[in-house]
Amino acid sequence: MTAAIWPALDYSRVPYRFYHDAEIYAREQERIFRGPVWSYLGLDCEIPEPGDFRATWVGETPVIFNRDKSGAVKAFVNRCAHRGALVRRELSGNADEHICIYHQWCYGLDGSLMAIPFRRGIRGKGGLDASFETSRHGLRPLKVGIIDGAVFGTLAEDAEPLEDYLGSPILAQLRRLFDRPVRVLGYNRQRIRGNWKLYAENTRDNYHASLLHEFLVTFGLDRSTQTGGVKMDARHRHNITWAEADSDTEEFAHAAYAGAGVRNDFLSLKEPSLVAFRPERDDKLNLVVTSVFPSAVFVQISNSLAVRQIRPRGVGEVEVFQTMLGYEDDPPEMTLHRLRQTNLVGPAGLVSMEDGEAIEIAHRASRPDPDRTTVIELGGGGMISDRDYRVTDVPLRGFWSYYAELMGIEPAGAVR
Amino acid sequence: MTQSAAPDRLALYDLYAAYGALIDAAEFDAWLDLFAATCSYHVLPRENYERGLPAGLVYCDSRAMLEDRIRS
Secondary structure (H helix, E strand, C coil): CCHHHCCCCCCCEEECHHHHCHHHHHHHHHHHHCCCCCEEEEEHHHCCCCCEEEEEEECCEEEEEEECCCCCEEEEECCCCCCCCCCCCCCEEECCCEECCCCCCEECCCCCEEECCCCCCECCECCCCCCCCHHHCCCCEEEEEEECCEEEEECCCCCCCHHHHHCHHHHHHHHHHCCCCEEEEEEEEEEECCCHHHHHHHCCCHHHHHHHCHHHHHCCCCCCCCCEEEECCCCCCCEEEEEECCCCCHHHHHHHHHHCCCCCCCCCCCCHHHCCCCCCCCCCEEEEEEEECCCEEEEEECCEEEEEEEEECCCCCEEEEEEEEEECCCCHHHHHHHHHHHHHCCCCCCCHHHHHHHHHHHHHHHCCCCCCEEECCCCCCCCCCCECCCCCCHHHHHHHHHHHHHHCCCCCCCCC | CCHHHHHHHHHHHHHHHHHHHHHHCCCHHHHHCCCCCCCCEEECCHHHHHCCCCCCCEEECCHHHHHHHHHC
């Protein structure tokens, strides 16, 4: 695979091969997920006490993050230095050390190798040579960065600082979402039989939201007639899709969507709180989807708040792991409101369910023709830049531009 | 088990049987009629249940919400 794979220098054409080729997938694991990116690991509030740990993933690499005795968050690859086995098999817990079940090798909360059974053998026979250096056989560490309680990690020693990687618009959105301490309301998992990049594109695709999701249009949760747009970091690898509440009228929206052949007037709700938006800040944003390259999505849909972690599971499958959030100081009534709105997201979500289906049919139908391409031209081709309108998919081209750079297949003269 | 509880028990068996049969037959309107106006219907992943976390896959706290879920 070389830079010649791209039919267009503005990434407006992406060969289907990228969704189906096992060699490309293996290279992504190496160059992207184990490369100079920062991956979302979890939340500071999930491991409040020393010894608290959670298992997570960076691409297909299993990872543990925990709080050590000094209160610092540490992360390392969840794989025993001895035989390569998963050390922690639980999703979460509290412990003083991590012990591999296979041969009981024992690691500290900083990932260092602390103890090896029968290290000196039995009665002087067997065991490891005296020259074996335990200090060289710890769990492989990740560098950790935290933005107001959101924990990120990277496997690359030469990764740029997290704040620089995110860039100021993304940083500002994370600081907005985490402006008060959060608490976890629950987790859900969505297994989608499609390539992980179809999901990464989906979260950057403004254009689909109100056409695929009739529910959003009907109840004004997300309509292209709203004031809104897309905002990216300087490298265009991340994206914020945003929209403001009550910024269009019912009449204008219904007329616009009738023209697009979308029905939006036949549904009504017996319990309208499902879609009621209660402003929580002095901005009017009721939709903010912040996609952080490669695998994190921070989502506010109305008052439902969540972080989604994209976990590739082979070239043809992805798990979307979603952490649903509220704020620690939410009164019980607000928690109830957020719980009601969790019905919008997740594998049975009134919105997210449809994304899963859209990704699966795109994956399935594109497979036989690796040299045919998608078309990414809403909002025009050419330059990749922020837009203050909603009928656009320009952030997808930003995703592919940075993807090409990391994969070592960026063509000369390509847009960035 | 007291004697007086037996009719209640039979009524419960009937309710569960109707509940299952109506779901199998996808007769959701009739299924909905089995619920009181104030009710709870939660589908909770084991992961959340074990950790005492309230959010799940479906969270309805009234028959009206449940009806919206079916219609949407």
